[in-house]
Amino acid sequence: MEKSQLGLIEQSFNVKYSDGVREALDELPDSFTITDPSIYGHPIVYASWGFLEVFGYSKNEVIGRNGRVFQGPKTNRRSVMAIREAIREERGIQISLLNYRKDGTPFWMLFHMCPVYSEKDGRVVHFLGVQVPILRRRKSLGGGIGRKGGVCHDGGNCREAVYRCCRREVCSNSIMGVDRAVSVDSVAGLDHTDVDVEGPCEASDQEKTKAIVIVNNIMSVLANYSELRGRLVNDKRCCQSVTSLLSSSLTISFGRIKQSFVLTDAQLPDMPIVYASDAFLKLTGFLRHEVLGRNCRFLSGEDTDRGTQLQIKQCIQKEQPCTVHILNYRKDGTPFWNFLHISPIRSASGKVAYFVGIQIEDTSEARGKQGLNPEMRHRSVVAAVKVAVRGWSMGASTS
Amino acid sequence: MMLKIKRVPTLVSNFQKDEDEIGARGVGCGRNCLRNCCLPGSKLPLYAFKNLSYGKFVADETMEPPVDFLESLLLGEWEDRQQKGLFRYDVTACETKVIPGEYGFIAQLNEGRHLKKRPTEFRVDKVLQPFDGSKFNFTKVGQEELLFQFEASDEDEVQLYPDAPIDAEKSPSVVAINVSPIEYGHVLLIPKVLECLPQRIDRDSFLLALHMAVEAANPYFRLGYNSLGAFATINHLHFQAYYLAVQFPIEKAPTQKISVTGARVKISEMLNYPVRGLVFEGGNTLEDLANVVSDCCICLQENNIPYNVLISDSGKRIFLLPQCYAEKQALGEVSPELLDTQVNPAVWEISGHMVLKRKEDYEGATEANAWRLLAEVSLSEVRFQEVTALIFEAIGLSVEENEHAPEGSPEDLDVTPPQPMEEIDGLSTHTTMVPV
Structure with missing residues (x-):
């Protein structure tokens, strides 16, 4: 990676948040990344320890790269396009996605992405992406559901699964203890030699809720550390009045x-x-x-x-x-x-x-x-x- | 009985007018065309793509193109023709919008594309027709409408030769502008232009089109193909392509896997989209993917079934859509209201990009209207399953039965009964607190 690019990445984080934000994020056990759409290639500017552990990469191998490097041949293209579209429209998305570890083994995760807004001008300064590994259950064969009849838009269609990032009250309900118990350890314990990469993988409601909770947690950390800087970031776009705003x-x-x-x-x-x-x-x-x-x-x-x-x-x-x-x-x-x-x-x-x-x-x-x-x-x-x-x-x- | 429809053909070239409108000037026939009269000594930039796998042109910083190489060349040359005034209108001055709704159909108001000309009869009941040199074809276009030659490179990297001769012996594949663009960068890829191939898919030509999608390296650059009987108007082999930086509705449709070929090309069926169709993805190599799709196309055209093809997602997903609209139209089975819109449902319309000629249609465009039109284009469920069986037989595959394939339960379909929520304190109530 070029030096100038690395500099931009450092800056991307440092000018928006006060010192200690990395340390605070490092404390969180979950797998998540933060990306900056204003830098060439929309690179990852922060990756959590949980992320590195789940994906098997070192920090240096991840910072500066685009999230698509974790996709592979069996990753559903329609889901990838749905994420691209969500970024384009600057909205949140929650979707099951097949990702690949560094060693090439695939695994299913629930990907929850949402924009982080600057409170000052309403611009999207970052995208936060949270990865909740999906614990596979055997699917029941769902007998009797007609080909056209029982179609649900989950998976690629984002409407149902999209949540706006949540309110602060939710964040204040500390659920940290619960998260610690289920996140990284349970993944490490998964037998990933036998992943059914073909079939669909629907996250459970519990996993979906968990992703939202993690997002809220991280958002409140980001909000706190940006407050100290005087450039508050937010989970909601606050001022819509800026006409010259480029998305x-x-x-x-x-x-x-x-x-x-x-x-x-x-x-x-x-x-x-x-x-x-x-x-x-x-x-x-x-x-x-x-x-x-x-x-x-x-x-x-x-x-x-x-x-x-x-x-x-x-x-x-x-x-x-x-x-x-x-x-x-x-x-x-x-x-x-x-x-x-x-x-x-x-x-x-x-x-x-x-x-x-x-x-x-x-x-x-x-x-x-x-x-x-x-x-x-x-x-x-x-x-x-x-x-x-x-x-x-x-x-x-x-x- | 011979089935015909009447329609006003769209001008794709400024040389597609009646012969007597073009006066002779200069050397040759005076049009600087691609035939023997004008071709000798002609030059055209040549873009040679790396043959085996996708590789990027690397050079020092000042030589690096502003965007990916093929895109820089294509867009730069296209903008050049725009500034030279070769197009019939400025397509960026045509109003366009995303229609509110689940799929986000795209409507464009284009009052300039439509010729004020009397309609011509088109035969729609024969997907394969011999090439007819007396009709308009791409050897008759002026060289100023050509942007570049496109071929596989002998070298291990992408090459651009700005002043390459047009070698008639090699019959180059060329990229030309469409003078009636439906979006910015609308071009035609004409494989082996001088060989005068009729509009029919073959393996090599399809692979070339797929290479172009890969080389363009931009998911918003898509290629399309219309067979005869599915709204192709020129019987000279060509693909179309343009840039449109939004997702097409067809790309959002849920799919269900129905089979995988020996070369690991996954074939799915589209669900919950007004036009029934097949989706092809994967494959061990690009050639595997191209071969499976072209074999399916060959099967359709040999069985006289009109179809459209969309190459999407930089060549990673290909949609194949057999259709029967023109046949219905010829038999008088399409309602007058739909006919009045004069929308010809070719590959772009089927993909969800509607070019409308009347302001009232544009202003009143709704998802329901778009859906209604496209539903008329689709084969019936019964006919679609028949056609799928025909295709599968041709490529030696069988449809996977769901009950025999527990691993391959329908992709993207929620056939699972809701999972009982495991109780974790403080978690279960959060969902409802989230503002949606």
Whole structure:
């Protein structure tokens, strides 16, 4: 893993919670992970001891990886898609899932995932995933249930099994003792040589309830330690008023794009930046919070050509794409030639909602390189952003 | 009796107009097409995928593509054609929404796709028809509508040749734009374009399509296939594909495993979805999966049963859907209200993505309406079981009987009576306290 990625992962946790949060989470016996959707690849930023024990990995092998590495050939694809969809829609899900340990042995678990919101701006800062191993019972053969008749949507359809993360009262009912008794030890004791990976595995009500209880426990730890930091996290989205809020599904899609670009909100006054890619921050030397909410013109300076700036302005007014070479300045004041492409981005309603700006530093060596040429890179990014925004806003437009 | 339906064909190419509309200009026939008149000396980017297993293109940072390699190429070239104005409309300006409901059907209002043209007659009772060079086919498209060539690499890694010659001897497989896109990135994959294969699935072509799904490495990029009689309008072998970053309703349908082949391809039946169909997953190799599915398709087309195919989840799940809508339509068995919507239930509609031509249909779109239309597309339960038996016979499999297969109790089905809740103090009451 790259150093910068590890740094982001450290930060992901440390800026949101006060010291001691890891220690407090380490105390919990359960198997769970915390992931950060704003980092490229939606990696795991925390894994509990219980998780490492159940899955047979060391901490270093798990941090920075995406949860999909624990899936295998027999993992139900529909369930995987249902989880992906829940992340996209930023909602909770509880679903049976076949996972694989490091040694390749599969086992069934009840996976309960839910978003962790920032109380400040309602953004999803993390996803919490709890894994409750399912103790298999022999299925009765369920005689007489018709093929179409007795269909229950459990398993892939999330509606029934989704619980919002629970209230604090629930957390305060300490059930720690119960959990300790059943969680890790019982798994270690399971004979996992004979797992029926084919059949469905329905968790019992008890297991389902247990997952909820564990989630509540962890949420209250996270809430406590974020309170001390002054950035409260919550199990419910508190402020819905933030119009320029980008959902974590968009952030995940954008995180895939390894290129300097920013997204500006066409509906807000002076078109502020609502997203800046890591490559943009690297290129310009700014920190994310220094650019979000600002208009892009801070990149221009003394020797920036006014005509070029005007040209950009006119294209934006006409909602047309434009490509220019413009002299920009980094945070440290050093200038660079920016081969800039700007394009309008429509939401699912068909109206221009954003503009994307893609920066490629104009150097002679970049020109001579093999691979995709700069013009093609511009267009690839425009296209990837269009696909992401359209998909994301389709659900949003109906409300 | 010959069964026919009347419909207005969708233009997939700007060269699919009446011959006299296109004036001759420049060299060759003047259209810069793919035939002998224009082909010599032509170049087109070539994307060569790693043949054996899925591998990523690795290079130094400045060479690394913005997104996965095939996606960067496909989307970049598509956006380029958009900026050049080759499409009949900007599909991102077409309003679209997820219809509220359990499955989340997707509706798009597309008033520009529909040609104001008189309908043409289509024969719908023959799934296999010989190629007819006098009709529109993809050798007639202009080269500007082609995005790249797509083939297996001889090397151990993905290769991109930006200026590869189009070698007529090798009959390249090409990816072309659909000038009437139903979503962003709508393209056509045309296997061995110069061989002029009719619309019929064969093992190699299907494997190529599956490779494309794997290479794209994005679960929101899906490929689809319509046989003749199941709303294919061009009898020249092609698959379609586009990007849509939401889950399709068909992908949410519960399934029940019915068999596993020797090569470990799992075959399931969809449950609780308006169109009955089979789902294929797994297999020891990608080729195993491709072979089982293409053998099933071959069985259907040889038995003159129209069908649609959806390649989903980056090639990990394939849906096969025999259908009978066109036949019903030709026999006058479809209600006028459904016909009035002019929705042609091809693979995308069956998957739950409805492209609507009238504003009133878009605004009044409900899950019940979508369901009603798709229910007409489906084979009846009896006919579906017959067709499944036919397919299984062709690929030498038998349907697993549930009573003989305690291990294979129906997947995702809750056939278990509710488990008695073991009493643990303080636990049993929590469920009800949770706000749902």
